[in-house]
Amino acid sequence: MNLGFLGLGQMGRPMARNLLRAGHSVTVWNRTRSKADELAASDRARVARSPAEAAQDAQVVLSSLANDEAVIEAVLGNGSAGEPVLAGLRPGAAHLSLSTISPALSKRLARAHADAGQRYAAAPVLGRPDAAEHGELVVLVAGPEALVEESQPLFDALGKETHYLGLEPERANLTKVAANLVMASMLEVFGEAYALAESYGVGALQLLGILEDSMLRPEALDAYGRRIASQQFEPAGFRLELGLKDVDLALAAGEAAALQMPFASVLRDRFLVAMARGLAGQDWSAVARTLPHKRAA
Numbered sequence: 276m277n278l279g280f281l282g283l284g285q286m287g288r289p290m291a292r293n294l295l296r297a298g299h300s301v302t303v304w305n306r307t308r309s310k311a312d313e314l315a316a317s318d319r320a321r322v323a324r325s326p327a328e329a330a331q332d333a334q335v336v337l338s339s340l341a342n343d344e345a346v347i348e349a350v351l352g353n354g355s356a357g358e359p360v361l362a363g364l365r366p367g368a369a370h371l372s373l374s375t376i377s378p379a380l381s382k383r384l385a386r387a388h389a390d391a392g393q394r395y396a397a398a399p400v401l402g403r404p405d406a407a408e409h410g411e412l413v414v415l416v417a418g419p420e421a422l423v424e425e426s427q428p429l430f431d432a433l434g435k436e437t438h439y440l441g442l443e444p445e446r447a448n449l450t451k452v453a454a455n456l457v458m459a460s461m462l463e464v465f466g467e468a469y470a471l472a473e474s475y476g477v478g479a480l481q482l483l484g485i486l487e488d489s490m491l492r493p494e495a496l497d498a499y500g501r502r503i504a505s506q507q508f509e510p511a512g513f514r515l516e517l518g519l520k521d522v523d524l525a526l527a528a529g530e531a532a533a534l535q536m537p538f539a540s541v542l543r544d545r546f547l548v549a550m551a552r553g554l555a556g557q558d559w560s561a562v563a564r565t566l567p568h569k570r571a572a
């Protein structure tokens with residue numbers, strides 16, 4: 276396929292390279308031109324002087340850019356990136372947006388491309404640069420079914436799994452940020468648990484080894500994820516009131532070591548909300564389901 280590719284950062288460079296290796300003809304554009312020249316030298320990519328030029332001969336242009344601002348500049352225009360994708364892409368040709376951007380911008384892109392007679396799908400990815408390198412990303416795709424089907428060979432070159440999230444592109448972007456929220460929360464929790472352990476002379480790596488044998492086992496995480504998703508809090512494996520006791524114990528041990536544990540403090544409040552709702556005897560995972568929101572069918 277004739278492809279355009281915008282953005283040769285940590286993720287974009289290995290992804291563009293995998294598309295070249297899969298036999299596609301790829302014209303690349305990057306704000307800092309030297310990165311595009313390097314890829315041209317090592318992998319025979321063609322280099323475009325603007326996003327529009329990268330898009331003009333492409334059946335599909337893919338973009339992997341830092342954030343909303345970068346995507347607005349390169350795809351919609353009115354910035355320093357040069358003529359945008361919107362001005363270069365032919366009617367019927369498509370843009371696949373791989374970046375982690377806001378659902379609102381994704382909606383705006385869908386409208387702008389449709390107004391120009393172009394096609395659009397959101398395809399943000401899960402996985403770090405080494406997964407991108409090995410073509411082992413998880414691709415979250417949403418947009419017109421025909422476009423997603425036609426693009427499957429491209430997703431296969433980038434990743435090991437593709438999940439289709441429906442016609443509205445913004446659903447893929449939302450799913451990506453929801454997944455990152457899980458990871459971001461775990462990062463903070465690791466930090467607080469390590470600090471608590473270290474305050475009492477237990478090494479972070481030793482705690483990690485113990486977690487790897489227990490709570491961090493995929494089946495344990497999966498079981499909690501499933502319980503919470505399906506709201507199956509009875510019978511309780513571990514009662515919520517006992518969970519509150521343990522969060523209190525952690526906070527008290529931290530306080531004795533003059534250790535701030537902001538996330539644990541929030542957790543304590545969340546457990547108190549669950550207690551006030553009468554959930555003391557349910558499984559402690561019920562703490563996750565006390566926030567009002569619209570539920571998917």
Ligand SMILES: NC(=O)c1ccc[n+]([C@@H]2O[C@H](COP(=O)([O-])OP(=O)(O)OC[C@H]3O[C@@H](n4cnc5c(N)ncnc54)[C@H](OP(=O)(O)O)[C@@H]3O)[C@@H](O)[C@H]2O)c1
Pocket residue numbers: 281282283284285286287305306307310339340341342344345346348349356373374375376400401402403404
């Ligand atoms: N790194 C990860 O582990 C990871 C994993 C999954 C998803 N993501 C997402 O993938 C996207 C790319 O991430 P990355 O890690 O590759 O970031 P990165 O290494 O910082 O690369 C960012 C890319 O965006 C370009 N860019 C930044 N601002 C721009 C602007 N105003 N106009 C035009 N181009 C601009 C950069 O161009 P220059 O070369 O000129 O700076 C570069 O090509 C992000 O949305 C990120 O959230 C990242």
